[in-house]
Amino acid sequence: MEEKCGWETGPNRVQHETFLKAVLDMLLEKAVFEGTNRKNKLVEWQEPEELKQKMNLAVREEGMTHGELFALMQQVVKYSVKTGHPYFINQLYSGLDVYGLVGQWVTDALNPSVYTYEVAPVFTLMEIEVLSAMASLVGFEQHDGLFSPGGSISNMYGMLLARYRTFPEIKSKGCSELGRLVALTSIDAHYSLKKAAMTLGLGSDNLVLVNTDAVGRMDVNHLKHCIEEEKKKKSTIIMVCATAGTTVLGAYDPVAAIADVCEKEGIWLHVDAAWGGGALISPALRHKIRGIHRADSVTWNPHKLLVAPQQCSVFLTRHPGLLKACNSASAAYLFQKDKFYNTSYDTGDQHLQCGRRADVLKFWAMWKAKGTSGLAQHMERVFSLAEEFAGMVSRRGRGWRLLQIPECTNVCFWYLPPALHDVPAAVLQGTLTTPADHQHFKRVSAVAPRLKERMVREGRMMITYQPLRGRPNFFRLVLQSSQVTSHDLEYFINTIEELAQNSQE
Amino acid sequence: MEEKCGWETGPNRVQHETFLKAVLDMLLEKAVFEGTNRKNKLVEWQEPEELKQKMNLAVREEGMTHGELFALMQQVVKYSVKTGHPYFINQLYSGLDVYGLVGQWVTDALNPSVYTYEVAPVFTLMEIEVLSAMASLVGFEQHDGLFSPGGSISNMYGMLLARYRTFPEIKSKGCSELGRLVALTSIDAHYSLKKAAMTLGLGSDNLVLVNTDAVGRMDVNHLKHCIEEEKKKKSTIIMVCATAGTTVLGAYDPVAAIADVCEKEGIWLHVDAAWGGGALISPALRHKIRGIHRADSVTWNPHKLLVAPQQCSVFLTRHPGLLKACNSASAAYLFQKDKFYNTSYDTGDQHLQCGRRADVLKFWAMWKAKGTSGLAQHMERVFSLAEEFAGMVSRRGRGWRLLQIPECTNVCFWYLPPALHDVPAAVLQGTLTTPADHQHFKRVSAVAPRLKERMVREGRMMITYQPLRGRPNFFRLVLQSSQVTSHDLEYFINTIEELAQNSQE
CATH class of the missing domain: 3.90.1150.170 (Aspartate Aminotransferase, domain 1)
Incomplete structure (x- = not known):
């Protein structure tokens, strides 16, 4: 451990085995077992300025020894919030799941990037399996889907597809001549809808906020009213986003009633079930999102109620092929068609990302376990x-x-x-x-x-x-x-x- | 290991220690040491249909024992491509870095989500440190920045900021009345620029592709010509994207000459240095991206040339405050202003993501080492x-x-x-x-x-x-x-x- 860290890529037993084992032992002890033990604090709180003093954060010209790096890793663990501690109930994620953690560790050791079957065979098939199992819980008869870096981006995919479905020419021509595009969601919806409206160029003013009832569920009569108002203004309504489990109150919008409205009006229905979607996995709780199978697209984050590690967010649509139609750019250096295997397994081009971390294994491991x-x-x-x-x-x-x-x-x-x-x-x-x-x-x-x-x-x-x-x-x-x-x-x-x-x- | 996996969240020594240690030992042996050994294959190739037969991928009603799950993890390792193997030279990432891997493993055990200082104190400060060190290598005198899930999204941040700088009102009003917005990049630029133009509603037709010279660098005369043509059409040019290290040929666009053009025309200059940015860290190679300090924004992926594990992508801008101005939605349940510490450290609202995995530690660990x-x-x-x-x-x-x-x-x-x-x-x-x-x-x-x-x-x-x-x-x-x-x-x-x-x- 007194030897200087090497600057070359790549592990070798002589140089690294002791260091790797020491870090893993420390992690098991301090982060996994002690970090989730009720007897221990969940945070060793420091003000930002204090913490800067205590930790040697600055990067410098010279490297260090394995022993010094080990000590730094101990500090990182010491001063981090133990989000797996039973008393961390601060956010819409918490808990440390052993099988999920193992899935993450395996993912890291393999370091895949899921763009093509060629470089990520196991992860590609695993994504297909898990997406299909989730789509079946949603109740979609056919589907497409993907893993995205979080619910915010998943919700953006929903808006993106909704807009594309209304105006396929937007992909090439943009939206400068399309007039005012509007999306609707409730006043209690997650702020990612507002960010998506800003990002995609709808503008936050054009995200119409529908009232909620006493317990925070979307008021369907007000939704109808808002739609009528927008029709009078000649706006083009591209989507309604219902929330299954609002962020603050945990309210479930009446998805079935909202689906009736959307069906009648021909509006894309996205259900943001990032938080509350976990209910779908239980026959006893599934009724909370009655009607979700009628949605055009769904966001569901297993890293929330199902306690998969950060991040694990799924976007599903019941329109196969639409993700690809909307998002593909067909880069010739990555998605070659003259490959020797069935390239329909190269699913990367449906994503906005190119290189992409595999978020599936951790959740798959939990589900199998x-x-x-x-x-x-x-x-x-x-x-x-x-x-x-x-x-x-x-x-x-x-x-x-x-x-x-x-x-x-x-x-x-x-x-x-x-x-x-x-x-x-x-x-x-x-x-x-x-x-x-x-x-x-x-x-x-x-x-x-x-x-x-x-x-x-x-x-x-x-x-x-x-x-x-x-x-x-x-x-x-x-x-x-x-x-x-x-x-x-x-x-x-x-x-x-x-x-x-x-x-x- | 013959005991059934528990369904409850949370580790305990009696139930999980043996299993955790067995998986970690297997990972060290099979993925880390053997997976990077030249004597071993880098992939145990299987056609998709074969692999489905060999792996028990389906998720089922019933769970399994620790021994069965362990066997599955062995299979995942066996059939995955060893991207850390010296003979994996297939993509713009490869190699297994021990210190990066340790950083990932520690991140996983702590499972942070970097939205506020409160829940991610160490990672918040670490991001500030690393972003600042990188901005200084770029040559920015002041900066803002963030970690994003990949170069594609980082490039999208560039276009987003460029558009916002031109039309701050777009955030609320959208772009329906702004007329044709145009961005320019070279024909050899990464396809993420096309995806960003599609996503943000510019349309791929309005991403103007500038010719390259014999070795793949942007032709600055043609750039000037394209700009003149767009001015004649009364288009609003929001950005020029130069590439520092193109995907296929690895060409470095002449950033300094492009900066001259952009400065004269008042156009936002984004440099996509996702691939070639690593050169900045070496005094001997830095000259390849001469002029990058004059860019308005930069994408730089340490997970490429610097061999940080997937994903580690950084977006930097020399306009402090603009990321927040452009992207903030100020969710009251997350970014409370009545907290007891200095909330300027709560940087999450600059991002498009809400929950967000910490991609900084692995690279910081490598840099420190x-x-x-x-x-x-x-x-x-x-x-x-x-x-x-x-x-x-x-x-x-x-x-x-x-x-x-x-x-x-x-x-x-x-x-x-x-x-x-x-x-x-x-x-x-x-x-x-x-x-x-x-x-x-x-x-x-x-x-x-x-x-x-x-x-x-x-x-x-x-x-x-x-x-x-x-x-x-x-x-x-x-x-x-x-x-x-x-x-x-x-x-x-x-x-x-x-x-x-x-x-x-």
């Missing part, structure tokens, strides 16, 4: 944990207020310290009238950031908070890891109360 | 290998024809079996006049696919071939791994001759 039945058990567990936690919050009293009964595994709630126990309900609804209301609103909104700071500084747990449509900051606990237990749910509640006690309101 | 000097030595080695191989080809006679002196590490050549030794030079240039020329052209074009088939079926080496602008199929050997030796270069030549001998022309 657990079976569809095991993945379904996982889903049912996390949905029931969410229900259990919502029950705990509503029964708790003493300042605990559930925002609504969760439809997905997002549990949104306020914790109000004693001084705020009697805050009027209108304040939490965001309907402020009196100066006192405004005062209360401010104080309520300040609670979550203050408690968050304490829990993170102490490395005890991480949970996110945010405001929503006029409501003051609330916590959103998102359940994805089936490692979480009822005891953990109690820990979350107790920790929040304890942090609040030690903090002045 | 080898130092800038080690990376420079690596670059110099692979450039000199290319020179050496080109020399071997030109001196070889007996049917070996170099297409041109390489500017980068792409060595393009024909191998003509004895029956074709006397093929007229015009045929290789693609200037066909007589029926005999056409006949020769066909026969020459058939050589590479035939030899490729044999080398792959026998798992001996992989090298790509393609036609180019009227020329018959030729081989392109691309050097990136500094593990390759002079002896390997001889092996490449001898293997091709040997395969040709055993094959009828």
